[in-house]
Amino acid sequence: MSWALQSTELEISLEGGKTLVFPPLQLYPGELVLLKGNSGSGKSTWMHALAGLLPMRSGQVEIVGHPVYRAQSPTPRGWRRHALGLMPQRAFFWNSLSLHENLALAAWAKGIPVEPAPLDRVGLAGKERQSTRTLSLGEQQRVNVLRAFMGNAPVILADEPTASLDDMHAQELLTLLREIQGERAMLVSSHDARLAPFVDRIITLP
Amino acid sequence: MKALHFAFRALWHRKATSFFVAVIWALGMIGLAMTTRLERTAEAQLTRTLEGTDILLAAKGSPTQAILAHVFHRDQASGNIPIAEAEKWLRHPDLSHVRRLAYGDNYRGYRILGSDSATWNGVSQQPMQGRWPEVALEVVLPRSIAEREGLTLGDHFHGSHGAVDDLGDHDEHHYTVVGIVTPDQAFWNEVIWTSLESVWAVHENSTPEYTAVLARIASPMTRLMLPGQIQRQSPLMAVSPAMEANRMVGWMNQGGAILRLISWLLTGIASLSMFLLLQSHIRERLGEYALVRAMGGTWGQIAALVLGQNLLLALLAFALAYGTLAVAYATSYWWLPSGFSLYSDLWWDLQPDRLWWVLHLFLALFAGLGPWVWLQKIPLHRALVDS
Numbered sequence: 202m203s204w205a206l207q208s209t210e211l212e213i214s215l216e217g218g219k220t221l222v223f224p225p226l227q228l229y230p231g232e233l234v235l236l237k238g239n240s241g242s243g244k245s246t247w248m249h250a251l252a253g254l255l256p257m258r259s260g261q262v263e264i265v266g267h268p269v270y271r272a273q274s275p276t277p278r279g280w281r282r283h284a285l286g287l288m289p290q291r292a293f294f295w296n297s298l299s300l301h302e303n304l305a306l307a308a309w310a311k312g313i314p315v316e317p318a319p320l321d322r323v324g325l326a327g328k329e330r331q332s333t334r335t336l337s338l339g340e341q342q343r344v345n346v347l348r349a350f351m352g353n354a355p356v357i358l359a360d361e362p363t364a365s366l367d368d369m370h371a372q373e374l375l376t377l378l379r380e381i382q383g384e385r386a387m388l389v390s391s392h393d394a395r396l397a398p399f400v401d402r403i404i405t406l407p
Numbered sequence: 408m409k410a411l412h413f414a415f416r417a418l419w420h421r422k423a424t425s426f427f428v429a430v431i432w433a434l435g436m437i438g439l440a441m442t443t444r445l446e447r448t449a450e451a452q453l454t455r456t457l458e459g460t461d462i463l464l465a466a467k468g469s470p471t472q473a474i475l476a477h478v479f480h481r482d483q484a485s486g487n488i489p490i491a492e493a494e495k496w497l498r499h500p501d502l503s504h505v506r507r508l509a510y511g512d513n514y515r516g517y518r519i520l521g522s523d524s525a526t527w528n529g530v531s532q533q534p535m536q537g538r539w540p541e542v543a544l545e546v547v548l549p550r551s552i553a554e555r556e557g558l559t560l561g562d563h564f565h566g567s568h569g570a571v572d573d574l575g576d577h578d579e580h581h582y583t584v585v586g587i588v589t590p591d592q593a594f595w596n597e598v599i600w601t602s603l604e605s606v607w608a609v610h611e612n613s614t615p616e617y618t619a620v621l622a623r624i625a626s627p628m629t630r631l632m633l634p635g636q637i638q639r640q641s642p643l644m645a646v647s648p649a650m651e652a653n654r655m656v657g658w659m660n661q662g663g664a665i666l667r668l669i670s671w672l673l674t675g676i677a678s679l680s681m682f683l684l685l686q687s688h689i690r691e692r693l694g695e696y697a698l699v700r701a702m703g704g705t706w707g708q709i710a711a712l713v714l715g716q717n718l719l720l721a722l723l724a725f726a727l728a729y730g731t732l733a734v735a736y737a738t739s740y741w742w743l744p745s746g747f748s749l750y751s752d753l754w755w756d757l758q759p760d761r762l763w764w765v766l767h768l769f770l771a772l773f774a775g776l777g778p779w780v781w782l783q784k785i786p787l788h789r790a791l792v793d794s
Contacts, residue, residue, distance in 0.1 A: 250790075252701065254701055254787040255788035281701060281703040282702070287702060289698060289703050293698040295413070295417070295695050296420065297417050297420030298416050302416065307702055309410075309413075310703055331531045
């Protein structure tokens with residue numbers, strides 16, 4: 202089976218001179234991988250490195266159908282737009298915008314046309330015009346999922362998606378992720394043990 | 408357009424502070440545009456009014472007062488001058504277009520100005536109703552006075568002593584309205600014209616005198632020398648209106664410079680406020696901007712979001728300033744004290760102020776550059792993790 206994302210060993214220099222080294226990684230289409238580790242173990246840093254959000258000292262990341270992202274080089278043009286769907290731990294919605302406008306903003310940033318979001322599928326039908334600040338945490342995370350899945354990126358990186366959710370909402374969210382994942386490869390970082398039954402593979406960071 | 412929509416929503420989210428900044432910005436624009444327009448208009452109208460008047464003979468006193476009293480008819484005369492003395496100088500071969508004035512009394516506060524036909528011929532006007540005075544005690548009214556006082560052709564009235572309305576009446580002398588005109592220079596709208604003979608007839612117990620004489624001097628050398636000669640050799644005051652006008656323009660420019668300084672100060676405060684407003688917005692929303700980048704948004708798109716907010720603020724300030732200026736210019740006829748008017752062609756014609764509009768737009772964008780550059784230097788990873 203061919204991979205959707207392949208990365209060599211990545212070496213990252215952080216502020217203060219600290220260096221982190223992450224092992225090689227391969228993600229396959231349709232696979233949901235849990236990146237497990239305690240707080241401060243570097244889960245978010247690895248995810249951000251894979252997404253080209255912080256410079257690497259060595260290594261390279263390749264996503265199927267897209268140019269290779271190499272250390273010491275700028276992120277390939279349009280790479281984050283089309284190769285990746287990013288789901289940050291905090292949703293970072295623009296409170297001045299409605300739910301629909303927040304999705305439109307994401308579409309504009311990704312350079313893709315705004316299409317009607319399947320809000321009914323995530324239980325948010327009729328809330329298009331509502332400000333995102335009035336949504337519950339569970340609802341916000343569902344919109345976060347919709348936003349990450351906009352476009353046809355083959356890889357989704359989700360950082361602590363269930364961190365602030367209770368059991369019921371966490372289960373709802375994970376079920377949703379599984380339902381809409383399709384052939385996308387997903388890497389989910391978390392220290393949340395509740396995710397284990399939903400994933401195909403677990404990588405543990407020391 | 409989408410960027411402007413998102414920028415607008417971001418501004419709307421903090422509408423009170425945004426509006427406040429736009430108001431300060433607008434005040435700066437209004438101050439700069441208005442000062443420049445007032446100075447230019449005042450200078451142009453002063454020059455135009457003084458055209459053809461190279462010398463003014465009047466009773467000794469303040470030259471500025473003489474100009475205001477006898478050219479703009481806005482001040483009191485400092486006295487009268489003997490006809491014989493004035494006529495002696497008026498025989499000078501270089502003098503032409505001589506206009507003799509004699510202040511009469513007043514009608515309900517409007518000055519009754521005795522003058523000769525040379526003065527009337529110099530009044531630029533729309534077609535008149537009736538005719539100019541031919542015999543004593545005939546008057547011509549500007550349309551504004553006629554309408555305010557309900558006077559029409561053939562009506563009679565009597566004047567009051569002096570230039571104000573409370574010094575007693577000349578009941579025995581009735582003026583007859585023989586003409587109504589619409590002058591195009593505002594100061595003529597406050598004057599009632601009659602002949603010199605009318606003024607002398609009403610004051611039959613006094614020796615006939617002029618109040619002032621205006622004339623053109625053909626030769627530049629005479630223009631330079633004659634006022635001094637008259638000053639030295641006669642009891643008259645000879646004023647060169649051009650020189651006085653220069654002095655008056657100088658005073659106006661000094662006032663204008665202070666106003667301009669205040670306006671620049673307001674503009675500076677507005678620019679700084681705009682910068683701080685945007686900077687604090689970006690600091691508060693660092694994660695949101697970082698995520699736009701993380702999702703693939705380009706620096707151009709971020710610039711559109713950031714600078715778009717300042718652009719919209721500048722447009723709001725422009726709209727506020729434009730509206731205020733349009734109203735101010737259109738109504739300047741009523742509120743400008745000296746009868747100057749800024750109302751020239753079309754009321755919305757703000758072309759002369761375009762320099763200020765462009766400058767403010769540039770400043771608004773410039774105030775957004777700092778926050779935008781700062782945003783570029785923040786590592787995306789840190790912004791997403793720490794926000």
